[in-house]
Structures are given as structure tokens and as C-alpha cells.
Amino acid sequence: MDTRTRAGSPAADPVPLHRLGVPRPSVPPFAMGSFDVFGPDSRAGYPHRHTFYEIVHVTGGSGAHVVDLVRRPLDPPHLCFLLPGQVHYWERVSGLRGVVMLFTEDFLLSRPADRQLLRALGERPWLDLPRGPNGDDTAGLGRLVRAMGREFTAKADGYASVLEAYLHILLVRALRLPGATGPGPGTGRAAAVSREFGLLLTATTGAERSVGAYAARLGVSVGYLNEAVKQTTGRTPGELVRATRTLEAKRLLTGSALTVGQVARRVGFTDPAYFCRFFRRETGVSPGDFRRTAGGNHHVHRTESIDPDGPRP
Secondary structure, eight states: OOOOOOTTSTTOOSSOEEOOOOOTTOOSSEEEEEHHHHOGGGGOOSOBEESSEEEEEEEEEEEEEEETTEEEEOOSSEEEEEOTTOOEEEEEEEEEEEEEEEEOGGGGTTOTTHHHHHHHHHTSOEEEOOBOTTSSBTTSHHHHHHHHHHHHHHOOTTHHHHHHHHHHHHHHHHTTSTTOOOOOOOOHHHHHHHHHHHHHHHHHTTTTOSHHHHHHHHTSOHHHHHHHHHHHHSSOHHHHHHHHHHHHHHHHHHHSOOOHHHHHHHTTOSOHHHHHHHHHHHHSSOHHHHHHHHTOOOOOOOOOOOOTTSOOO
């Protein structure tokens, strides 16, 4: 499972970017194993992001996990859901144990609705699992993860479809946990347009610059997009675009060494001064003050592989 960064490319992500490439004929595009199986980068202590989805079942350890600037202390068991593009790192962890699942969009082709479930879980990525007297989670999600591990290891006939079904069950049951955020309500065309807008917004990190650009990509009018999104989320597309751009700017300010002007261009602003006014309006502080207060945790791009079938660092 190759997670190489493209530091030499002009379009390289300034936050170390891990990419998932499952060697043929290892299908489906899904991998699973312990932190030890995936190696040191699975416990990376520097801000980075993935082009793939990651689910982590934490069963032991101390320290914290930081996801999009929010620090979450470890008190296992936990479930963590990371979307492509989310910035995270492990902070001062010791004895970290658990199971890591990595998979691409291709793994969701037969169940496209699961993308929306994952997006809902990504909005509240850190879930505490209810514990019984023996410390195991009483929701039974640990048993489900272990069953997935056995299926992945055995690779019997039809295992890909079994894993897809297990993943769907895991997502649905995770959304039943206290603190989880369910997918937006509603059915029909308006709800579908709103869901597609949310997925497109996540993929582009808000850098399309205008609601009109998103409406054009979705093949609807600006008025219809406003109505559909407001109906299903309670917020306007403009509000969501601004929130997404602000979050991406925060990620870059704390996770990279880019200048404020470079951050501005990354999130769709051609004028750094206008970006600074936008950022102050949305957050109450300037980009520079935010970076100093947050304490950027920058890291030089790395090119190791965490392929369980590949060479060890």
C-alpha cells in the first residue's frame, strides 16, 4: 500500500499526502491490519492527509489524536473515521494498539450511498465506544472489526463482497452511537443534489470560489442549489463554502510551511489581502495570529511505503 508523497510536483500537497495504491491483483482496493503491520507512518506524529478513507479501531494506548486541529485524548476503545483530505496526526502516543482499515473510492462503487455515511461520520470522526466491566465495547463493534479482519486475512471466495457488507454494517451501527452525526434527512432530487454538493465541497476543499461554480458542476441553477441545500442542512451553500475554505486554510496554516499568500491561493483567493480580511471575518483573528496561536507542526515530506506486502523502512 504505497503512500508516497509528491514533493517534487508543482501541484504537490503542502501537507504530506499519503496515496493508496493496492498492487494488482490484490483486489478490492482495501487493506486492513494492526498499527505494527502498517509500520511507523500509521502512528505518524506530524500533520498529514490521505487520498483514501481510513477507519481506526483503537484498543489500547495513551496520548492523543489530533484531527483537523481538535485534540482527542486516548481512552480506548475508540472508533475513528477519516475522510480523504482531513489532516490528522498522533500526539505523544505510547502503546498505541488497534486495527487500521484503508480503502479508496473504488471500494464503494457497489454501495455509493456509503460515501454519505462516511461523510457524516467524518464530521464527528472520534467516537468513544461504550465499555462493559471487562473493558470491551458493549456495542459489539470490536467483534465486527475482528470479523472483518478474519475475512480479509482468509481471502476466501467472495471475500470482497463480504467486506463491503461488513463495512456498511459498521457505518450504520457507528452512526447509532452517542455523539455520531447522522446523514442529512430527506429523499428525492433536492436531497440528492444536496448530498452531491457536500461530497463535491469536501473534494474541492471549497476552492471553486463561488456557489455558481458548484451549481454549474452539478448541472443545476444557483437558485435550486440554494433551496436544496438550505432545505436539507439548514445552511446556505455560501455558508458551507466559506466554512470549508476556512477549515482548509486552518489546515494549511498549521500543517504546512506555506506563506499566508500561498495559503490564500490554495483556497481560491488571488488577493492575499482579501484572504486575510475573509479569514479574520470568519475566525476573529488574522491568519498570522492563528498560525502563531495554533503552533504549526510542520514536517518535511516523506516517501516511505506502509505497504504490508512491500519493503519495510
